[in-house]
Amino acid sequence: MLSRLAAERATGVLMRERGTLYLCDGEVVHAESPATPGLDVLLTVRGALHAEVWRQAVAEAGARRRVGRFLVDSGRIAEGALELCHLGALYDAAYFVLGPSSSPARFRYGAAHWLGSVRPVPVAALERETLRRRELLHRIWPDPATDTAPLVRSRGLAEPALTPRQKAVLDRVDGDRTAAEISLALGRPAFHTLVDLRRLAAAGIITAPHASAQAPEPVVAALLTGTTDDPDVALLRRLRDALEAL
Structure with a gap:
């Protein structure tokens, strides 16, 4: 299903048992799973951002789906640092989203995440990394x-x-x-x-x-x-x- 959505350059949200993937023009722009800390936790717990700064960005730019852009343009975080943290969070959550599931997946066209696009990831790259991680854990x-x-x-x-x-x-x-x-x-x-x-x-x-x-x-x-x-x-x-x- 994910490969088909990539081929048709779909935009929307793929919902699975252990989380969601957000797509824009067939590429993954965000991933969330209850099994892993979100981008906000990774940024604030490590001190890259103050929790209040994150809340302000969501309040001021969330409705326009430009939270990531707001953080960079306002000087709260360097663009490269945000991209690096976001990619780490995306691959982390996607590992769980793409894991074995007993429930069918659903896709809602047109949905977008309030963070906005930071660094899109091709579906093929995401699938390769997920398989690599699964094999690594099995070897350990x-x-x-x-x-x-x-x-x-x-x-x-x-x-x-x-x-x-x-x-x-x-x-x-x-x-x-x-x-x-x-x-x-x-x-x-x-x-x-x-x-x-x-x-x-x-x-x-x-x-x-x-x-x-x-x-x-x-x-x-x-x-x-x-x-x-x-x-x-x-x-x-x-x-x-x-x-x-x-």
């Missing part, structure tokens, strides 16, 4: 329960050395929060949180109730924590670090 840890269930720490396991980002995520695993709630609390893109949570699950540090995947091999935990003297594992760890840096 194949059980998707980590993405949606409340998460708990494994009992009897001493906390290993973690990266600051992983520790910030683990500190918010309390048996009640889901990945989406952890992302919201941190003001981070949800996909980044999923990557960290699946790595923690692969290392046996956290679990999801009724998880279907088998217990991780010790070498997986070693890759995460760096607590092994095995030269093969050390090589893999350096390779992982280099790829993450790229």
